[in-house]
Amino acid sequence: MPPVDGPAQPDEPIPPVSLDKPATEPTPPAPVTETAPPADPWAPPSADAGPPPAGPGPYPPLFQYPQPWGQPPAGPPQTYNGLAIAAMATGLLGGFCFLWVLGIVLGIIALRQIKARNEKGRGMAVTGIVAGVVWVIVLGAVMVVALSGPFMDGYNNGRASYRAAHTSVFDLTRGTCFKDGTAIGSTVKSVKTVPCSDPHDGEMYARVSLSLGNGREDFPGAAELTRRTDRACAKELVKYVMDSQALPATVRSSFFYPDRTAWSAGSVHTGVCTLATKDGPHSGSLQQDTSNLTSAQIVYLNASHVLETALFDKPDGTATEHPAEYRSWARQVAAGIDGELEQLGSGTWDGSASKAVSVLVTDLHADLAHWRAAALSTDTAVLASEVHQGLGHLAGNTSEVRSALGLPTITVDDPVGGSGSGDPTQVV
Numbered sequence: 007m008p009p010v011d012g013p014a015q016p017d018e019p020i021p022p023v024s025l026d027k028p029a030t031e032p033t034p035p036a037p038v039t040e041t042a043p044p045a046d047p048w049a050p051p052s053a054d055a056g057p058p059p060a061g062p063g064p065y066p067p068l069f070q071y072p073q074p075w076g077q078p079p080a081g082p083p084q085t086y087n088g089l090a091i092a093a094m095a096t097g098l099l100g101g102f103c104f105l106w107v108l109g110i111v112l113g114i115i116a117l118r119q120i121k122a123r124n125e126k127g128r129g130m131a132v133t134g135i136v137a138g139v140v141w142v143i144v145l146g147a148v149m150v151v152a153l154s155g156p157f158m159d160g161y162n163n164g165r166a167s168y169r170a171a172h173t174s175v176f177d178l179t180r181g182t183c184f185k186d187g188t189a190i191g192s193t194v195k196s197v198k199t200v201p202c203s204d205p206h207d208g209e210m211y212a213r214v215s216l217s218l219g220n221g222r223e224d225f226p227g228a229a230e231l232t233r234r235t236d237r238a239c240a241k242e243l244v245k246y247v248m249d250s251q252a253l254p255a256t257v258r259s260s261f262f263y264p265d266r267t268a269w270s271a272g273s274v275h276t277g278v279c280t281l282a283t284k285d286g287p288h289s290g291s292l293q294q295d296t297s298n299l300t301s302a303q304i305v306y307l308n309a310s311h312v313l314e315t316a317l318f319d320k321p322d323g324t325a326t327e328h329p330a331e332y333r334s335w336a337r338q339v340a341a342g343i344d345g346e347l348e349q350l351g352s353g354t355w356d357g358s359a360s361k362a363v364s365v366l367v368t369d370l371h372a373d374l375a376h377w378r379a380a381a382l383s384t385d386t387a388v389l390a391s392e393v394h395q396g397l398g399h400l401a402g403n404t405s406e407v408r409s410a411l412g413l414p415t416i417t418v419d420d421p422v423g424g425s426g427s428g429d430p431t432q433v434v
Contacts, residue, residue, distance in 0.1 A: 083126045089116035090127030093134025100141035109138035172196040175262045176274055178210040180246070181293060193265065205287035208260065208280040212242035216263065217275035225270055231263040233322070235277035240318040242279055244311045248294040248304075252414045256284045257292060302359060303411050309349035310404065316342030317400070325380075325390040332389055336380035339396065343374045362410040373399045 089112045097109025113135035120128050174196050178184065183202035186194070200206050216234045217223050226234075239261045243250055260282040264274040281292050296304055316338045321331035347370055355363045373396050380392035408415050 083120075083124045085125055087116050087120050087123070087125040087127035087131070089113075089119060090125075090131040090134070092116075094130040094137070095134075097134030097137030097141075100138050101145070106138040106141035106145075109134040109141075113138070173199050175278055176213075176264075176276065178213075178278055180211060180213075181291065182210045183291070184208050184210070185287075194262070202291040203289060205289050207287055208282040209292055210278060210280050211246035211293070212239060212279040214238035214242060214277045214279060215275065216277050223275075225266045228263075228265075231269075231277070235261045235263045235279070237318050238277060239279035241315050244314060246293055247281075248296060248299065248307055249413060251408070252294065253281070253292060254283075254288070256286075257281050257288070258284055300411075302353060302355060303413060305349065305353035306363075306407060306411055306413075309346045309353075312345035312349065313339070313342040313400075325393050326386050329386045329389055332393060333381050333383070336377045336389075336393060336396075340374055340377040340381060343370050343377065346370060347374075357410075359407070359410040362407040366404065366407050369399055 093109050093112035093116050095109075096105040096112060100106025100109050113131040113133075116127060116131035116134075119125065120131065173182075173184070175194060178197070178199075181202070182199055183204075183206040184197040184199045185207050186197050197208070202209065214235065216231055216238070236259075239259060243259065247253060258281070260280045262278040262280070264276075268274040299307070319335060319338060321328050321335055325332040347367060350363060350367055350370075353363070376392045376396035376399070380389050380396065383389040383392060405415050
């Protein structure tokens with residue numbers, strides 16, 4: 007095994023290291039400098055001294071409050087707020103048309119605007135609010151007193167008296183007499199009922215149905231309702247007044263009919279028939295019965311009612327304009343003449359009445375020929391001629407019989423009847 011080489015040895019010896027602290031040389035003292043004496047702070051500045059050095063500026067504030075968005079510029083308000091002026095005016099006049107409401111509302115809005123816009127008028131806005139509140143208190147006190155005091159008692163008593171004396175037109179009953187509500191073309195709701203022995207303006211004698219079919223008809227119009235009520239009332243009159251020609255000359259036929267609102271509500275589809283006076287109030291009932299009539303008079307009047315009822319259905323316009331309606335009406339009148347002839351034949355006539363009735367029967371047969379010819383005619387000219395001749399004979403063949411029987415011969419305004427014989431009044 008070869009020998010192992012040891013560490014290499016240096017060529018020259020290493021000098022020994024000393025562990026003692028080496029000695030240091032002493033530091034020479036700093037040179038002494040002469041200092042100037044401190045300046046006198048209270049001494050005046052010298053002439054050759056320059057401007058004093060600029061010192062530090064003012065210190066900024068430790069905390070600065072942020073300005074809110076929209077903050078108005080500082081300074082006194084310059085203009086008045088318009089709503090504040092309006093609030094004061096409406097508040098002070100609050101008793102008229104509830105202006106106090108505007109006074110309060112405008113005052114509140116004005117206060118907000120004044121603060122936000124830096125405007126004048128705060129006092130006026132507050133005045134409007136206060137005045138509005140005062141009006142509320144005053145008006146409330148007045149209402150409390152009115153509703154709980156003698157005023158309300160008087161109002162209730164007056165209202166009760168009015169209701170007791172006044173009746174809705176459509177609640178009138180047959181034979182009831184009333185005041186007011188008879189003005190032609192007027193619109194009424196109620197009338198004052200009175201005993202028939204007292205002076206009155208009208209007397210109710212019938213209620214008639216105006217609706218066609220099942221009662222669901224739309225409002226037919228004022229003109230159509232006038233026509234329907236007029237004809238229906240004319241037929242009912244003979245049931246209330248046995249002899250319409252015996253009525254006073256100042257009495258006319260009148261009626262009430264519903265307006266659109268009452269008709270559409272479905273509560274009123276009826277007309278009310280009345281007898282009204284033309285020249286001031288009338289005293290006493292106009293209803294007639296058979297107690298003051300002879301048997302011959304009753305037979306004649308009942309016979310004439312058959313023909314009168316047919317005549318009341320006369321169509322509107324002329325025969326030339328509405329030929330179909332006039333032919334139908336001619337057949338109805340012919341049937342009425344037949345009915346009157348039958349009843350006249352069943353009566354017993356004495357003295358002059360027998361001769362007058364015989365003449366009437368002869369005239370009725372002649373009239374019947376005209377109405378039958380009108381019903382069968384195909385030419386409108388012939389139809390119009392036959393209707394005209396038939397009506398002419400009917401107008402003059404009754405006066406002799408009435409005179410012979412002791413009945414009044416003064417006729418009413420429209421002895422034949424038909425459209426336009428009554429005076430309409432609308433009811434709401």
